[in-house]
Amino acid sequence: MNNQVHAVRGMARPTMKDVAFRAGVALKTVSRVVNGEPGVTPETTKRVRGAIEDLGFRRNESARLLRTGRTATLGFIADNCGDPDYAAVCRGVEEVARDHGFLVFTGSTDGDPDREESLALALCARRVDGLILAPAPGDHAYLAPEIEAGVATVFVLRPPELAGRDVVLADERGGAKAAVAHLIAQGHRRIGFLGGDLSGYRSRQLMSGYAEAMAAGGLPADPAWTTLAPQRLADSAVTAVLCGSREHTLRALRAIAAAGHTRTAPGRTRRVAVVGFGDFELADLVSPGVTVVSYDPAAIGRTAGELLIRRITGEDGPARRVELPTRLIPRGSAEFPPQE
Incomplete structure (x- = not known):
């Protein structure tokens, strides 16, 4: 040397x-x-x-700030950054941020709109260049002045009520439609939906996909089949069910298992076919494996991150709505004919 x-x-x-x-x-x-x-x-x-x-x-980040007017920082806000889906979205955002020399600050809202507003405005006050939010309910009008001032914003997993903003989603409607069509192909005609509060974006999308598939199959959709209580699932009229979240899937599986254990007469146990929305750890290891509609939250994060970086660096144009595909993974919990 x-x-x-x-x-x-x-x-x-x-x-x-x-x-x-x-x-x-x-x-x-x-x-x-x-x-x-x-x-x-x-x-x-x-x-x-x-x-x-x-x-x-x-x-020298201080010199770059003076030269470009940017801080090379992003904010990521979600209901719970410890949740597997939100954590995967954040990981995807961080991969893109790292590649472009940005840091990411994160915050959890617990679904509280006031907490979200407080976090978002605090990050804006610290001059982040852009925000990625999994939005809580509300109109998000508080963000309008920040966006006008130049803070790029992309929403993920569910769209905001604030019009004209970029959003990256999973194709939940298409995933639900494919899941119900799969159950119909197994011979099921009385298919239920466990989706919880239909005021939520995901539940509404899944319900729409469910209804479209039932209509396409020439099948009625009894309202009683879409307002099921998980603990009554095994005793209901349905022979199959689409579950709208990991929590609903696990509750359905536990209820079906518990009903089977309590039956004493031979031959009385009735299996209910189950498809869950959202893959989860050990879903492929139980017996039978749990059939799911899977999506890639990390890909949602990467897509949102790339879109945000492009907006920060000057890309104009109309707001974009990006829906990433879902995938049906058959594992056994739904692949059998109806048992009356």
């Missing part, structure tokens, strides 16, 4: 010029690599990153 490089190593704070000298490239090339811009070959990028690591270079 020559004396010039030794001198660079001895500096308190290496600069991009030092990195350029060490890597043997132009200063603009280093800038492109550091800022995640295109136009640099993989080989050159590798050489620049090696020089960065060798010299211990760290970007």
